[in-house]
Amino acid sequence: MLEGPSMVGKVRTVIGLLKLCIYVRGFALASLQAIKLFKDPISRMRGELSST
Numbered sequence: 001m002l003e004g005p006s007m008v009g010k011v012r013t014v015i016g017l018l019k020l021c022i023y024v025r026g027f028a029l030a031s032l033q034a035i036k037l038f039k040d041p042i043s044r045m046r047g048e049l050s051s052t
Helices: 003-052
Strands: none
Touching: none
16 A cells, blocks of 8 residues: 555645644634633623622
8 A cells, every 4th residue: 555655644644734734623612612612601690790
C-alpha cells in the first residue's frame, strides 16, 4: 500500500489534518459549553434582580 516517502508524507499530512479537525471541534464544543455555563448563572442572577 505505502510506497515511497511521498505516500508516507501524504498519509502523515492527512492524519495530522484529521487530528487538527478533531482537536478544533472538541475545543469549540468545550468553549460553547463553558459559555453556556457562564451565561446561565448570569441570566439567573439578572432574573432574580429584576424580580425583586
